[in-house]
Ligand SMILES: Cc1cc2nc3c(=O)[nH]c(=O)nc-3n(C[C@H](O)[C@H](O)[C@H](O)COP(=O)(O)O)c2cc1C
C-alpha cells in the first residue's frame with residue numbers, strides 16, 4: 068500500500084465514529100512516524116473533523132509528534148525510581164554520545180530521536196531506557212553508548 | 220515436571236526471552252517429561268530473569284538471576300530430585316533466602332500473577348475463573364451484588380479510597396437507557412507498576428470484575444483506558460477480550476442469561492491528567508483530557524452524559540475473589556476501616572524491588588524491611604515516597620506508620636495507587652521535590668491559573684535553591700504558593716501537586732537551609748553545588764576514569780595524574796564509581 072492508500076484506509080475505519088479523533092491520529096502517526104500538516108488537512112476535509120480539533124488533541128498529548136523523527140526512538144525513563152538511580156546522568160551521556168544539544172532531539176543523520184518518558188514500569192531495573200520496542204535496564208553512563216551502537 | 224518462565228515486560232528486559240529459548244534448546248530431543256510454560260511477573264523483579272520448577276512430587280522452587288548456561292544443570296538437578304539451591308530464591312519446600320520475606324505476603328489481586336499463563340483463558344478458568352460471574356448473573360440480584368461489595372468494605376485502589384460498593388450503588392440508582400463501566404488503567408504515577416503487573420499477569424481477573432460491575436449497575440458496555448507505555452498489557456488484554464468473546468463470556472446473552480456486555484480498549488496518548496476520571500472520560504470521547512467540575516459525578520453523568528462507573532484496575536481485580544469468598548472472609552484481612560490487601564510497587568534503593576501485596580495496615584517498616592528485604596546498598600534509609608507526584612516523602616521517624624488511607628494522609632503524603640520509592644542518604648530531598656514539581660508543572664492541563672502558573676513559579680524557586688542561588692524567604696514563598704494552588708485548583712492534580720514540596724519542607728527543612736545558606740547539597744546530588752576532582756596524591760594513572768567518562772572530559776596518560784576538565788564535565792559520577800583508588804573526590 069502506498070501512503071495515500073494507507074491514509075484512506077484509516078479514514079474509512081474511523082469516519083463518522085464518535086470519539087475517534089485520538090485513535091485516528093494514533094494510526095495516522097504510524098504511517099509516517101509523525102503527523103504531517105498536509106495529512107491533517109486532507110483528513111480534516113475527508114472526515115469533517117475540524118483541523119483545530121485535531122491540532123488541539125495532537126498538541127495536548129505527548130505521544131503525538133509534529134516533526135519528522137529518527138529511525139530509532141530512544142525513550143529514557145525519568146520516572147522516580149530511575150531519577151534516584153541516576154537517570155539524569157544517563158540522559159546526558161546519551162546526549163553526549165549522539166552529539167545532541169538540549170534543544171535538539173533528533174540526530175542530524177536522522178538515525179535517532181531522543182525523548183524522556185516518566186516511568187516505563189520496569190522500575191526494578193532502574194535506570195531504564197526503551198529503544199523502539201526493546202527495554203534496556205541497569206544502565207550506566209558508560210554502557211549506553213555500546214547499547215546504542217548495536218542499532219543500525 | 221513443569222517449568223514456568225516469567226515473560227512479563229520486566230523479565231523480558233532482563234533477558235527472560237533468552238532463558239526461555241535456552242530451556243527449549245535444552246529440552247529439544249531429550250526423552251524427558253517436562254512441560255514448558257509461559258507466565259507473567261511473580262513480583263520478584265529484582266531477581267529477573269526467573270523461572271519456577273515444579274517436580275513430579277509437587278515440590279516447587281523459584282530460581283532467579285539465572286543465566287542461559289545454568290539452565291541445563293538446574294533442570295537436571297531437579298529431575299534427580301536433588302535440586303541445586305544456589306540460585307533458588309523462594310520455595311515452600313526447600314530452604315531459600317527469601318522464604319521469610321517474600322513468603323509473608325497475602326495475595327488476593329495478585330493471586331494468579333506469575334502462576335498462570337495470562338494468555339490462556341483455560342488456565343484462568345481452571346483457577347476458579349469466571350465462577351464469580353456465573354454466580355452473580357445466574358443466582359444473584361443487582362442489589363445483592365452491591366450489598367456484598369459494600370459489606371466487604373472494599374475501597375477504591377486508584378488513590379482516593381472511596382467505597383466501591385457505594386459508588387456502584389449510585390450508578391445503579393441513576394436510571395438510564397444506557398450506562399457504562401470504565402476501568403482506569405492509566406497508571407500515570409512514575410514509580411508505580413501494580414496495574415501493569417495485574418494486566419500483564421492476569422487480565423481476565425480485571426475483565427471479570429468489570430463484568431460483575433456492569434451487571435450490578437445495569438451497564439452493557441465498557442472501556443479499559445490503558446496507558447500507551449504498556450504495550451504488553453494492551454496485547455494481553457486484547458487477547459483476553461477476544462478469548463472471552465469466543466467463549467460467550469463477553470457478548471450477547473452471556474452464559475445463556477439475558478445479560479449483554481461489550482468491552483473496548485482505549486489506548487492513552489500520554490497525558491498524566493487523563494488518570495483523573497473526568498479527564499479520562501473526555502479523552503475517551505476524543506477530546507483534550509481536561510478535568511471538569513464534579514458534581515455531577517460520573518455515576519450521574521459520565522461518558523457521553525450517561526451514568527458511568529469508573530474504578531481502578533486493582534479495585535476490579537478484587538471483585539471476583541470477594542464474590543466467591545464472601546465479604547466476611549475479605550474483612551479478615553486488613554483493618555476494620557480499611558479491609559483487604561493492597562499491592563505495592565517497591566522501587567528505588569530497596570533490595571527486593573518488585574510487586575508485592577500485603578494486608579492493609581501493615582507498617583511501612585514491615586513492608587520495607589520485611590517483604591522488601593531492607594536497603595539495597597549500605598547507605599541508611601532516609602525516606603520513602605508514597606503517592607507519586609501527589610504524595611510526599613515520609614521520613615525515618617514515621618516508619619511505623621501503617622499503610623492505610625487515613626494514617627498516611629496524616630503524615631502529609633497520600634496513600635496513592637501503591638508506588639513506593641525508597642530513598643537512602645544519597646538522595647537529595649530538594650532535588651526530589653523539584654523532580655515532582657517539574658513533572659506536575661509539565662502535566663498540568665493549564666485550565667486553572669494557579670496550577671498552571673503557580674507550579675511554574677514554585678519550580679523556578681526550587682531550581683534556584685538547587686543551583687545555590689536560594690534565599691531564606693524562598694521557603695515561605697514556597698509554602699504560600701503551595702497553599703494557594705491547593706485552594707484554587709479544580710482537580711486532584713493541582714490540589715496535590717504541592718505535597719512533595721510541603722512534606723520535604725516539613726521533614727527536611729535543614730536540607731533546604733544547607734542548600735540556601737551553606738550552598739551545599741548534603742546528599743551530593745545537586746550538580747551545581749558539586750564538583751568532581753582528582754586527588755593527585757592518590758591517582759596512579761590507571762586511565763580507568765578517562766575511559767569511563769562518556770564525554771571525554773578526563774585527560775592524562777598512563778601512570779600520570781589525571782585531570783578533569785570542569786567545563787566539559789557533566790557530573791555524571793561515572794569516574795567516581797569507577798575509581799578503585801578512591802582518588803576521585805566529590806566536593
Ligand atoms: C491527576 C490525577 C491522576 C490520577 N491518575 C489515576 C490513575 O492513573 N489510575 C487510577 O486508577 N486513578 C487515578 N486517579 C483517580 C481517579 O480520578 C479516580 O478516582 C479513580 O480511578 C477511581 O477508581 P477507584 O475508586 O477504584 O479508586 C487520578 C486522579 C488525579 C486527580
Ligand code: FES
Pocket residue numbers: 144145146147148149150185186187188189190191193194195409410411
Ligand atoms: S521509574 Fe523508570 S521504569 Fe519506573
